[in-house]
Amino acid sequence: MLGVLTAGATFVPIDPEYPLERIEYIVQDCGIRHMLCHPTDRQMASALQNRVTISLHDISSAIDHGLASDFATTMFPSIAPSNLAYIMYTSGSTGRPKGVMIEHHSLATLVQQAAECTDIRPGGRHLQMLALTFDSALGDI
Template identity: 35%
Template sequence: MNERQLTYRELNERSNRLARKLRETGVEADQLVAILAERSLDMVVGILAILKAGGAYVPVDPDYPEERIRFMIEDSGAPLLLIQKHLHEKTDFVGTRLELDDFVWGDRGADSADALDASNLEPISGPGNLAYVIYTSGTTGRPKGTLIEHKNVVRLLFNDKNLFDFGPSDTWTLFHSFCFDFSVWEMYGALL
């Protein structure tokens, strides 16, 4: 993305490090973690880290009005927010905040995210656990959180009609906000 790129190995290692930090802060199976991030590599690392930690992500688009951002975070009850440094003014969230930038592009010092173990974590969630919560548009009233389990995502991606036939020279784009359900197919399709 732009001038930055990650190999699959780097993506895995960085998301593993952040997942370990999330577990240290108490994330467990079905724990909701809000993520406020622009479309970026940070966002992808954050989403994967939440899933690897066993939690379920609540995507919050920084382009939303401040009132909607506040409502989604409060309504979800997420005690933890992953956020990009430059977006702190978008929310007055008073719970625990972790800055994505530090875990994706950390300073590489002894106390940085790079000091955390980058190996794969032992899974603590399964098919019946939550993967994410996407909020409806709210056009008929207040937005509602829709709870999606891992088995629903797998069913979406692995059915007889999908054929992922891509090679190294192909490009897969993310057109939609990660707050829109179709983004799941776009993000995980690219990773698969």
């Protein structure tokens, strides 16, 4: 997730435990073209046709072989503060889940404010306690 953000791209957290219908809806609704997943989640990702599924293991291997910059440039060619940072989907209590879109500059402001308010410095530690599919988790991250 941090690598996707660093590349200036957008992440959409999807819990592999979600029902496949919800996962398919989210993928279709926000137009996911690439999916990063843990190797054990490939079955879920492979059920989503016409998407490029990239294992986190494959990315780790690319980094080990010095191919990370080529990989990032190919996947995420343009970076701007107005690019979407993430799309977080609601619980869907009104029928269909809705995607809430947050841009990089907004997330950067949140991170800066959180660091100032909590006095977290390089080398400091903070316990991440919330699920990645919950918007408030970004404050922990």
